[in-house]
Structure formats: C-alpha cells, structure tokens
Amino acid sequence: MPLGRTWQVVAGSAAIGLAVALGAVAASGPWDSGQRTAERRHAADRDRVLAAAGHRHTPPPRTPAVTPPAPSAAPVLLPAPASATGAGKGASAGSASATGTAPDPAALKALLDPLMASDGLGTLRTGIVVDAATGTVLYDHRAATPSTPASTTKLATATAALATLGAGHRLTTTVVLGKDGRVVLVGGGDPTLELGGLADDTAAALKARGATSVRLGYDTSLYSGSSLHPIGHNENLAPVTALMVREGRLDDSDSGTADRSFTPARDAADAFADLLRDRGITVEGAVSEHSGRGGTRLAAHQSAPLDELVERMLTNSDNDLAEALARQVARATGRPASFAGGAAAIPDVLRRLGVPLPGASFHDGSGLDGTDKVAATTLARILALAASPAHPELRPVLTGLPVAGFTGTLADRFRATRGAGVVHAKTGTLTGTNTIAGTTVTPAGRLLAFAFLTDGTTDADAAQSALDRLATALTR
The missing domain is CATH 3.40.710.10 (DD-peptidase/beta-lactamase superfamily)
Known part of the structure; x- marks a missing residue:
C-alpha cells in the first residue's frame, strides 16, 4: 500500500470499527498528526514547492529538502506527574x-x-x-x-x-578518486541504494576533470566479519555487505522475500560501471575490490533519514x-x-x-x-x-x-x-x-x-x- 494512504485508512478504520476519538487514534500510534515521518516530509516539501511556484501542478524537486520532524502529539503525549x-x-x-x-x-x-x-x-x-x-x-x-x-x-x-x-542520520555511499587514478565506489552500508543519481554526479565530476576513461574498483571495508547470516543464503536476507543495490534483490520487489544475489557488492559495482558507460565514461578492464581510503571524493549519495x-x-x-x-x-x-x-x-x-x-x-x-x-x-x-x-x-x-x-x-x-x-x-x-x-x-x-x-x-x-x-x- 502506498505510504500516502496510510493515515486515510487508519482514520477510516478507527471510525468504522470503534468510533474512537481522533486523539485516541493518535495515541494508539502515537502518530504525529496522524502521519508517518516520511509522509510529513513529503507533504511539507510539496507544499513548499507549490507555494513558491504559485500554482498546483509544479512537480517536487528530484531530491526533496529535509524538513524538521513535526512536534509530538502534545494533546495525547504529555508528561505524567x-x-x-x-x-x-x-x-x-x-x-x-x-x-x-x-x-x-x-x-x-x-x-x-x-x-x-x-x-x-x-x-x-x-x-x-x-x-x-x-x-x-x-x-x-x-x-x-x-x-x-x-x-x-x-x-x-x-x-x-x-x-x-x-x-536524521543518513547512510552515505561515496565515489572517490584514488591516488593511483582508480575510481572507487565505497559502500556506506545502505541496502536501499540506487545508483542512477550517483552515476550522474560521478560522470559529471570526471568530465569536469577531463577524464573520460577510468578503472573502477569497489570498497566494502566498512563492515567486517562474515557477510553470511547463520541461516545461510536465504530469500529473506542478502549477504550482509556495506555495498549493495536494492538489498541484492533479483526481481522488481521492494519488500518481502525474493531471490537474492550471492555477490551483491560485485553486482553493484558492475551495474555502476554500466551506468558510467551510458554516461560517456569508458570503464577499462574488470571491476575489482580496491580500497578507497584516502581518495578524493567525486560524488556521494545519501540514504533517506x-x-x-x-x-x-x-x-x-x-x-x-x-x-x-x-x-x-x-x-x-x-x-x-x-x-x-x-x-x-x-x-x-x-x-x-x-x-x-x-x-x-x-x-x-x-x-x-x-x-x-x-x-x-x-x-x-x-x-x-x-x-x-x-x-x-x-x-x-x-x-x-x-x-x-x-x-x-x-x-x-x-x-x-x-x-x-x-x-x-x-x-x-x-x-x-x-x-x-x-x-x-x-x-x-x-x-x-x-x-x-x-x-x-x-x-x-x-x-x-x-x-x-x-x-x-x-x-x-
């Protein structure tokens, strides 16, 4: 169910099922103003954009600005003596x-x-x-x-x-230029990562430096120990690595069980190489593991808060x-x-x-x-x-x-x-x-x-x- 409908269905069900007062429904969450965090931010970003544009049909920016969390529902959640x-x-x-x-x-x-x-x-x-x-x-x-x-x-x-x-903490995936000239995709532990915007920014940064041909590596050193959960390879969980795209899912799902990659970090790096090629950057040779420590940042992608x-x-x-x-x-x-x-x-x-x-x-x-x-x-x-x-x-x-x-x-x-x-x-x-x-x-x-x-x-x-x-x- 789309997140935007969550409050509507909850309010409706409460009214139909128990006819509980609005304040009590908020208490059962308790939800700030009846909304999840993501919904509040989306609504605030949309309203800000529409107000600035002066009409109702201006689309929101691709990367919404982060707005402060709404205050807690004071009428429901007040300090007890x-x-x-x-x-x-x-x-x-x-x-x-x-x-x-x-x-x-x-x-x-x-x-x-x-x-x-x-x-x-x-x-x-x-x-x-x-x-x-x-x-x-x-x-x-x-x-x-x-x-x-x-x-x-x-x-x-x-x-x-x-x-x-x-x-407000975010998980940050970076692309750095190593001292040896290799471009390295450095995992920040974000399993929700999508690479399109990061590839755009990386290609632009490379072209600004006059570089159109690079070698590419990837760095998963943020995590240590085994990447495999004790239950083994499983449709409930990909190998736990600091670099992966869409939780290593091999289908179009975004939740629930799914076939998972055995090598999500390598798959992410290969996909990133293809995206760079699509943007006019030649990637030479095979993608391989390579440390990004001490490199110069070219681009970064941050997760949701x-x-x-x-x-x-x-x-x-x-x-x-x-x-x-x-x-x-x-x-x-x-x-x-x-x-x-x-x-x-x-x-x-x-x-x-x-x-x-x-x-x-x-x-x-x-x-x-x-x-x-x-x-x-x-x-x-x-x-x-x-x-x-x-x-x-x-x-x-x-x-x-x-x-x-x-x-x-x-x-x-x-x-x-x-x-x-x-x-x-x-x-x-x-x-x-x-x-x-x-x-x-x-x-x-x-x-x-x-x-x-x-x-x-x-x-x-x-x-x-x-x-x-x-x-x-x-x-x-």
Missing part, C-alpha cells in the same frame, strides 16, 4: 499522558488468561500489558521469561539505532535494513561492524536507556537467528519508552509499526475484528515461534503497550490467530 511513574520498572517522568482510566488488572487477567491457554499456542507462552502513561504492569504472564523473539527483535534494533545515531529507514524496516519487517542498522550501531559504539558487534551493541544501548533485559541474548539485528532470546517485558518496555515525551527521537519505533488490517505485515491480519486499525504491532515468525508486540488504545483512550510470545508451536496459523485474539482483547 513524577509520582505516577514509579509503578513498574522502566517508567519515567516522561511517559505518555494518561487518557481515560486504565483497565483493571483483575478484569484484564480474567479476560486474557483463557486466551493464553489457547490450544493454538506453543509450550512456552509469555505475555505482558503495560499502561504506557504510568509504566504500571496491568498483566503479567511469565513476562520476564526469555523467549525466541523472531522479528520483534527489530524493535530493539530500531531503538538502539535511533538512540545512538539520531533520527534514519527515522524513515526505521519505519520501513518495521512496517515491512525488512531484514536487510535491520542487519545494516545493527552494524551502524556497532560502529557508533566502537565495535566491529559485524554480526557479533551489532549483537553486543544493541543490548548495551538498551541498558543505558533503562530497558530491562532479563535473560536476553542477541545474535543478530533482524531476529532471523533462532537462538536470540528476549523477554516479553523487554519488548513492552521498549514500546512504552518510545511513547514517552522524554524520548521523541524514538517515536519512529511506534510510527513504523504495521497497522492491523491495513499496512505492512499486518495488512492481511485482524480483518473484520475490533483490532483493525487500532492495534499497531510488530510480529515475528520462525519455525515453532510466533510473536507479536505493539500498542493499542482502549475505548477510554488509554494507550497500552503489549507483548505476547510463544515457542514450541506446531501450527503457525493457529498460533498467529491466538496471538491476534490476545491483542484484539485489549481493545474492548
């Missing part, structure tokens, strides 16, 4: 403001316990519901017991990346972006940009944020590694932290969550249920594992953070349905 935040580890004076009355824990237990006993769930079942305004635990079913998180791991990766790098990359990663459960961002966190914290470096950096950042990590064990940034372990309480506290006015930099963790029945990995779930449009959640699926963690808003307008995880499942569809019923129950 300090005295209200002491209940529950991980709460803070900057928690989301209370709206309405929080569900009664006893009533919630009576509602959720029978659902936690569903035959569709596996041998290990854990869950938690937290009042985002106060940090109070409203429901706890073995919430501190570590379980396989699958793709809900991405919530941790997103939080660590935003807290460490900042929402980090907040937009995080939203894309969460909405589409993008494994390539998750592993790229884990490596960026590793580099920013002085660790090797590798699977091990990212796995060590993510929990370190979470600890500094005050997120509890009972029994946590990270081995990647995407959650594809079945040996990852995270407790339900960790996921719920991450979500509550992202709702806090004290941490506006973490808001994309919430705005990127798929919307039940409408977007991303929840587009085909929660249809014709009370949860449609109101449950916003990240899901996870591996063989024998099903998880869901997100936010929802009660009819009274109370923002809840929740996480339900199960291991040892034998029927993925039945487990998924059971988890959806648990999340939907919170909207009653």
Whole structure:
C-alpha cells in the first residue's frame, strides 16, 4: 500500500470499527498528526514547492529538502506527574499522558488468561500489558521469561539505532578518486541504494576533470566479519555487505522475500560501471575490490533519514535494513561492524536507556537467528519508552509499526475484528515461534503497550490467530 494512504485508512478504520476519538487514534500510534515521518516530509516539501511556484501542478524537486520532524502529539503525549511513574520498572517522568482510566488488572487477567491457554499456542507462552502513561504492569504472564523473539527483535534494533545515531542520520555511499587514478565506489552500508543519481554526479565530476576513461574498483571495508547470516543464503536476507543495490534483490520487489544475489557488492559495482558507460565514461578492464581510503571524493549519495529507514524496516519487517542498522550501531559504539558487534551493541544501548533485559541474548539485528532470546517485558518496555515525551527521537519505533488490517505485515491480519486499525504491532515468525508486540488504545483512550510470545508451536496459523485474539482483547 502506498505510504500516502496510510493515515486515510487508519482514520477510516478507527471510525468504522470503534468510533474512537481522533486523539485516541493518535495515541494508539502515537502518530504525529496522524502521519508517518516520511509522509510529513513529503507533504511539507510539496507544499513548499507549490507555494513558491504559485500554482498546483509544479512537480517536487528530484531530491526533496529535509524538513524538521513535526512536534509530538502534545494533546495525547504529555508528561505524567513524577509520582505516577514509579509503578513498574522502566517508567519515567516522561511517559505518555494518561487518557481515560486504565483497565483493571483483575478484569484484564480474567479476560486474557483463557486466551493464553489457547490450544493454538506453543509450550512456552509469555505475555505482558503495560499502561504506557504510568509504566504500571496491568498483566503479567511469565513476562520476564526469555523467549525466541523472531522479528520483534527489530524493535530493539530500531531503538538502539535511533538512540545512538539520531533520527536524521543518513547512510552515505561515496565515489572517490584514488591516488593511483582508480575510481572507487565505497559502500556506506545502505541496502536501499540506487545508483542512477550517483552515476550522474560521478560522470559529471570526471568530465569536469577531463577524464573520460577510468578503472573502477569497489570498497566494502566498512563492515567486517562474515557477510553470511547463520541461516545461510536465504530469500529473506542478502549477504550482509556495506555495498549493495536494492538489498541484492533479483526481481522488481521492494519488500518481502525474493531471490537474492550471492555477490551483491560485485553486482553493484558492475551495474555502476554500466551506468558510467551510458554516461560517456569508458570503464577499462574488470571491476575489482580496491580500497578507497584516502581518495578524493567525486560524488556521494545519501540514504533517506534514519527515522524513515526505521519505519520501513518495521512496517515491512525488512531484514536487510535491520542487519545494516545493527552494524551502524556497532560502529557508533566502537565495535566491529559485524554480526557479533551489532549483537553486543544493541543490548548495551538498551541498558543505558533503562530497558530491562532479563535473560536476553542477541545474535543478530533482524531476529532471523533462532537462538536470540528476549523477554516479553523487554519488548513492552521498549514500546512504552518510545511513547514517552522524554524520548521523541524514538517515536519512529511506534510510527513504523504495521497497522492491523491495513499496512505492512499486518495488512492481511485482524480483518473484520475490533483490532483493525487500532492495534499497531510488530510480529515475528520462525519455525515453532510466533510473536507479536505493539500498542493499542482502549475505548477510554488509554494507550497500552503489549507483548505476547510463544515457542514450541506446531501450527503457525493457529498460533498467529491466538496471538491476534490476545491483542484484539485489549481493545474492548
């Protein structure tokens, strides 16, 4: 679904399904003015261009200017009194403001316990519901017991990346001219890279120097260690390298599974050579790996801002972006940009944020590694932290969550249920594992953070349905 329609469908579903007030719908995200970060920027750039042109039909510039993030939704997310935040580890004076009355824990237990006993769930079942305004635990079913998180791991990766790098950080791919005269394409860790504009700028820079014939190399030294995930070559993830185009996809898709290149860096360099040739630059000989260290920059390409990359990663459960961002966190914290470096950096950042990590064990940034372990309480506290006015930099963790029945990995779930449009959640699926963690808003307008995880499942569809019923129950 195009991003531009996201707010329309969410507002419509909320009105039809629950007739929740507009402020409460924003709280269920919470979305700034009901929009994702990318949508706000696109609208601001469009309006600025139209105003300058004086009419409605002037197209936006090819590279939109970056606009400041919109302020948080103040009517929904106001600081709670300090005295209200002491209940529950991980709460803070900057928690989301209370709206309405929080569900009664006893009533919630009576509602959720029978659902936690569903035959569709596996041998290990854990869950938690937290009042985002106060940090109070409203429901706890073995919430501190570590379980396989699958793709809900991405919530941790997103939080660590935003807290460490900042929402405006961009991944930069450069082209440099080495001292030996070789042109080198230097990977900046951007799996969303497209090369057309970079080739335009490089060809222009070379021609300005009077160079129309070059040798070409490529540099992937930003990352270290193995590029192959422990699951091996897989349609869910390309080899993790600092240089790739469109996530190494061999088709026209931009999300989901796809056949992937075994050599995405070499493929990117070969494609770049072809683009240079199309622009009148002769590329001599074969493209080869070559260090770009100390070279003179000819051109550069920057990714979308980090907040937009995080939203894309969460909405589409993008494994390539998750592993790229884990490596960026590793580099920013002085660790090797590798699977091990990212796995060590993510929990370190979470600890500094005050997120509890009972029994946590990270081995990647995407959650594809079945040996990852995270407790339900960790996921719920991450979500509550992202709702806090004290941490506006973490808001994309919430705005990127798929919307039940409408977007991303929840587009085909929660249809014709009370949860449609109101449950916003990240899901996870591996063989024998099903998880869901997100936010929802009660009819009274109370923002809840929740996480339900199960291991040892034998029927993925039945487990998924059971988890959806648990999340939907919170909207009653």
